[in-house]
Amino acid sequence: MRQLILTFLLAAFISLKAQTSSNPTTTELVMSMSQRSLVMPGYLTELKALVAQQAYIFWKEGNVEPYVSHLNVYQALYEANKYLGYDSIRGLAYNQVGFHSNTVTSVVFGADPDSYYSSSTDGKIYKWSMSDPQKIPKTVYASDKIIQSIEMSNDGKILMAIFYQKGLALIPTEKNQQEDLGVLEDPQPVQTATFIPGERRYLSVTKAGDLILKGFNAQAENVGKTALKVNQLKVDEQDGTIYAGTDQGVLEAWEKPYEVKESPIEDIMENWRKQSYFGYELGSFAIKCLDISPDGNTLAIGRDRGDVILWDIPNKQLIRIISGHQSTVTDIQYNAKGDLLLTTSRDGTARIWDLTDSRKLPIILDDHDDWVFTGSFDPSGTKIITGGADEYIRTWPIDPAYFAFRICAMIDRNLTKEEWNEFVGSEIAYEITCGE
Incomplete structure (x- = not known):
């Protein structure tokens, strides 16, 4: 009986440790992708937006630390939206x-x-x-x-x-x-x-x-x-x-x-x-x-x-x-x-x-x-x-959901496999960012 209890506690500890260690990984990924989207030049408009959008998806669906990453996600989505539909004649971004x-x-x-x-x-x-x-x-x-x-x-x-x-x-x-x-x-x-x-x-x-x-x-x-x-x-x-x-x-x-x-x-x-x-x-x-x-x-x-x-x-x-x-x-x-x-x-x-x-x-x-x-x-x-x-x-x-919706409404492509491997990672299964 004692051995059974020890085995159960050890399994619970390993499970908890695995869950705890997975949290920073998702958080770090979201923050890294958001930052990489932010520093990406504006002429890479679609790629900039898709990286920000995929970071948002991980943020919404993953077990992510909430107190820091929401700021990174918002800023990346906003910056990407600013260049989508940019009025080059009048020099106006969408929200000006x-x-x-x-x-x-x-x-x-x-x-x-x-x-x-x-x-x-x-x-x-x-x-x-x-x-x-x-x-x-x-x-x-x-x-x-x-x-x-x-x-x-x-x-x-x-x-x-x-x-x-x-x-x-x-x-x-x-x-x-x-x-x-x-x-x-x-x-x-x-x-x-x-x-x-x-x-x-x-x-x-x-x-x-x-x-x-x-x-x-x-x-x-x-x-x-x-x-x-x-x-x-x-x-x-x-x-x-x-x-x-x-x-x-x-x-x-x-x-x-x-x-x-x-x-x-x-x-x-x-x-x-x-x-x-x-x-x-x-x-x-x-x-x-x-x-x-x-x-x-x-x-x-x-x-x-x-x-x-x-x-x-x-x-x-x-x-x-x-x-x-x-x-x-x-x-x-x-x-x-x-x-x-x-x-x-x-x-x-x-x-x-x-x-x-x-x-x-x-x-x-x-x-x-x-x-x-x-x-x-x-x-x-x-x-x-x-x-x-x-x-x-x-x-x-x-709400950053507005930015996310606008990105997928204005872009008719997804990340390529090569772009996914570069900005997300080959160890994470590829998925569609903006639907078929």
Whole structure:
């Protein structure tokens, strides 16, 4: 009996050892093939794509370590797709939608899930089609002012263009509203502004630091005051709390009922949770952008340091810090489920972070040629749009399965036996990569 138990345990150990040792082999193969596809020159378009596609197949079907290889697979598939159907006349890869004549500062979606809007320092706002990305965009607004950013009202009917030192404008998105209302301009210079969720009012921070509520037919109301420079405002849809990200690295907040409170930086800790105002020093790095999770429990804070702070709203405390960017985080957004976080940066990349598993590396989107200033999930949550200082707007599918499908739809051959032996290995049985 004892001998039988020992024999069983030995067999189990050998089996476990074999399974364990096979995992790195598949992982290493996937990563090696992905890297070889990435470094392959663009003129070997089909071979580049087929190697990336076969690596994806091994990744999906094999027992592969998930925390590293998904990034390699995504980048290889993307790079291969970039050269499939490349527009050599206009010099556009498949995901380059088009461009402004200057820096792209914001992209936002409205009521129509097939359309989105972009703004630029060239003073123009364009409306683009998701289903027909090469369609010439419609000019929604044009001026000689530098557009710092744009925001969309909750109902998707009003665009707010925030100008650099020139106030702001409210622009109806529907043609009949444009004809009836026209463009409403507020000439008072502001640091930044945002819409109040569910209301036809907006909140702005004046150059003097006054937080002012205004509306189409409502009297202006002073609801707070700050001594700090505010880069972005965010209003909590659930309780109306106003959050301000400041250049001094302080997160400020005004809770309802709003009261006018001074907030000099030296009094931040003393004022903590007094009445309707609180402020919290998060270090000396400027807070550039904010977003609130769909469940209202977490505030994502993008900093000049290149990291993101996740802030527990109910408990008013730090959850964790996400690091990865090499320069300022310029924009930040949760997806509709709240499990993904999109960040853009002056390091020239956008990144998609999986918030359900901190060990998982982000997907890095690095094809912009300059600072990336803006990014947004589309309403379906399957794509993102980015724009930046290279003047281009780009679209990025989130699921690598889209890239894999596109490769096999555009290529009518498979790896040859010789190519298989070189890039996969003769010890692995040959298989068809893209069907018969």
